[in-house]
Amino acid sequence: MDNDSSSRIVEELRGWIASAPPGSRLPSNRALVARHSASPVTVQRAMRILATQGLVDSRPGVGTFVRAVRTARPLDYGWQTAALRTQPSHATLHSSAMRTAPNGTIALHSGYPDRELLPERLVRNALARAARSDAALSRSPISGLPELQSWFANELGNVTPVGVTPPTASDVIVLPGSQSGLSSVFRTLVGTGQPLLVESPTYWGAILAAAQSGVSVIPVPSGPAGPDPDELARAFEETGARAFYAQPNYANPTGAQWSATLAEEVLDVVRHHRAFLIEDDWAHDFGIDSDATPVAAHDDAGHVVYLRSLTKGVSPSIRVAALIARGPARERILADRAAESMYVSGLLQAAALDVVTQPGWQNHLRNLRQQLRARRDLLITSISEHVPQAHLDNVPKGGLNLWARLPDQTNLQQLVRDCEAEGVLVAPGTEWFPAEPTGPFIRLNYSGANPGAFPQGARTIGQALAQQKRA
C-alpha cells in the first residue's frame, strides 16, 4: 500500500467534493484505480481517510457520497456556567515542558528525552513480542502483572540494606504513568483541604496534581543539597501536615541529590511526625556521576510511598510506572486506582518488563549515562561561555536538567518570548514554584534533540539577556 498515492487521491477528491452538491456520488473505486494507476488497496485507503474526515458517507454495495452539509449556526453553552457552579477549576493545563517543538527549533524546554536516547530496538522488539503474546488479549489484575510487580519490588529490594525488610511484589501497584500515582496518593493520603508539604521549587506536574486533588500545598525551601531538615520539621509542626512530597534523586528542576545523611535526617523527621514521605524517583535511570539511591530502601514501616516510572526511560508510549507502599495506605491507594482506572494495559506492562529484563537494557543504561554526561557538560560549557550572567548553583549528578539563576532584574517572560522568536525554547522557572518564585530562573533540558545546537541556543539566551540590560 502506498501512503503517498493515497494522499494524492485524497487531495484531488477533496477539491472535487468542495465544489460538489451534498449527496453527489463519487467516482467508483474502479474508476479511481484506472484514473490514478493506483492499486485498489490505495484507493480504498483514500476513501477511508475521506470518511474519517467526515467528508463522505460510504454505503456498502451502493457507492460513496458527498456528506450533507450541516447547519453551521453558533452554539450557545451559556447554561453550563450555572450548572458548573459546584467546583472551581483548580488546575491550569499548560506547562512549557509539555509543548511540542516545531521543526528546526532548539528545544531546551522539554521534560522528555529525545528519541535518540530511547532504547528504540528493545522497545520495538518488546512490543512486537507482546503483540504475539497472551498479553495482547487479556486483562491485567488491578494491581498489575505479578512478574512486573516482582521486578519493581526487587529493584528496590536489591538496594535495601541488611536489617530492613525489603518490599514484596504484593506491595507494588502498577500505574499508567506516575502522574496517576501522584493524583491517587494526594487524594487518598492527604485529602481535600489538608496540608501537603512539598519542596520548593518542585515538579510542576506534582503542583498540578495537588491543585486538582484540592490539597493545601505548603512549600519547604529546597536548594542544591535538598531541603533543610529543621525547616521541614518546623513545617510539619506549624501545619500538622502528615505528608511530604519530594524528589531525593536529581530533583526536577534543581538536580539536587540528597546525601545519605540528609536522607536519614529527613526520614527521622518524617517518622517523628508519624507522616508519609512521598518519594518520586522520576530519574532513577538517569544517573550520571552517581546512582540514584532511593530513600524508600531505608524504610519498612510504611512511611515512604515510593514512585518510579518507566515512561521517560523506556518510551513515552509505554505508560507504565509503579508505586510501592505498605500497610493500610497501600489499600487506600489501590481502592482509588480501581475506581479511577480499573487496571493498566497488560500489553504495555508485558512490553515494559521485556525491555528492562533484556541484557541490552543494561548496555542501554551505560550508553545513556555517557550520552547524558556529554550533553550536560556541553550545555554547561555553552552557558558558561555565552551566558556569563547565568549562575548554576549545582552541576547535577544526574537527571535531565540544568537550573540556572539569571540576574535579579531579568524580565523572564520577555526573555522566554525573545528566545522563542529566535527559535530557542526555554522553560521559565516560575512553573516549578508552588508560590512566588525566589528569583528569575530558567530550566534547561539537555536531553532534547540536536545537542550540537547547544552553543547556538546558549548564544541566543545570552544575546536576549544582554538586550534587556541595554533596554
Next chain:
Amino acid sequence: MDNDSSSRIVEELRGWIASAPPGSRLPSNRALVARHSASPVTVQRAMRILATQGLVDSRPGVGTFVRAVRTARPLDYGWQTAALRTQPSHATLHSSAMRTAPNGTIALHSGYPDRELLPERLVRNALARAARSDAALSRSPISGLPELQSWFANELGNVTPVGVTPPTASDVIVLPGSQSGLSSVFRTLVGTGQPLLVESPTYWGAILAAAQSGVSVIPVPSGPAGPDPDELARAFEETGARAFYAQPNYANPTGAQWSATLAEEVLDVVRHHRAFLIEDDWAHDFGIDSDATPVAAHDDAGHVVYLRSLTKGVSPSIRVAALIARGPARERILADRAAESMYVSGLLQAAALDVVTQPGWQNHLRNLRQQLRARRDLLITSISEHVPQAHLDNVPKGGLNLWARLPDQTNLQQLVRDCEAEGVLVAPGTEWFPAEPTGPFIRLNYSGANPGAFPQGARTIGQALAQQKRA
C-alpha cells in the same frame, strides 16, 4: 529460546537454592548449559527469572549467588491509622464482575467478553504495525491522537440528524478506558457532596467512581424500558441535581434500550433543568436485534457528555475510550485528565484506530452480532428450562447480560456460594444497586468462555434454588 527448558532449569535451581546457605555461588552458566544440554540463551533466561523472583544476586563477571535471607520480623503500620484520618475510604474494591475464573468453572459472572469474541487477528496485526510505527516512541497530545479524535467524532456525527450540529474532533478527549472518564466527569461536573442522579440498578463501576469522587448518589428507578421521565424530573426538582448518569443502550445490568421517544423526553427533562446527561454508551458495538442509538446525537447544546469505550470490543489490553463534551464542561474535564494522567499511550491509540478502520472490523462486528444472538438465546432457553423460578423482564436487544429476578425469599449470598461450590460463577445483583436492592436478582453474562456449558450452568442454578426451597 525454549521457555519450557528455562522453566525446568528454574525449578531445579529453586530446590538447590532452598537448601543452600545465603551467599552460596550457583553453578556457572557454562556448567548449566552442559548439565541440561540447553542453549546459553535458555540458561541466561532461567537466571534472569531467578533474579526477578529475588532468589539470587548476579554480579557480572563474578558469578551468581544465593541472596542473603532478610529478617522476617513482623512489620507494624499502626501509626498510619492516625495519619490516614483525613479521608474515609469511600470505595469498596472487589466486584464479582472483575473476578478471574479458575479453569473449568462456568463463568457467568464476568463483565468482559471471552477472547473468542475478540478480533484477535486484527488486534495482533494492529499492535505489530504500531510497534513498527512512530507511535511506539512518541508522546501523544493530551486530548489524544487527532486521527482517533476524528474517528470518534465521526462515529457520533454519522448518526446525528439534520439540523443538529455534529461534534468535531476537538470536542473529543481520548481516555485510558471509560472508567477514567467517569471519575473525571463526576469530579469536575458534579463535585464532592453534590447530588448525582443515576439509574437504579446501574453499572457497579459507576457507583464505585461516584463513591470515590465523594458525590452524593441519588437513585432513579429504571426498568426494562428505561427510567420514567416524570420520576427523573421529580428527582431533579427535589435534589437540585445538575447531572444524570445513564446507559440508554443495553444498560448494564438490565439490558434496557430507551425508545426514541423516551430519549427525547429524557433530553427535554435534562434541558429543562439545565443539567448534564452523562451517557455511557458502553455496549455500542454489542447490538443484537437493534443498533445502539446514542442520545448524544440529538444534542448540540453541550447537555450530553458522551462516553464510548473500545476496550471491551477490541481487546482488554487496548485501554482506549473517548469522551465527547462541548463548552466549558469539556475544558474542565480536560484539565482534570491532564492532572490525572497527562496523556494516553499513543501506541494503544494508534492500534485501536487501526483495528476499527480495517475492513475486517465490520466483518467482525457482523459475526459478533450473530454469536451474541446465539449465546443470548441459548442462555435464555437454558434458564427457562432449568430455572423456571427465575423471571426475565426483558430479552435484551443487545449487550452482554441477562438480568434475572429470583423468588422473593431467595438467600442470594447462599445461592452464589452454592453455585460456586458446583463450579458455576454468577454475580449477585446487589452490586448494581446504589441503595437497597428491590429484590433478589442475578446478572448472567452470556459472553464468557464455553457457551456449550450454559445448560449445565443453568441446571446448577436451578438445583441450588430448589435446595433453598426445601431447606
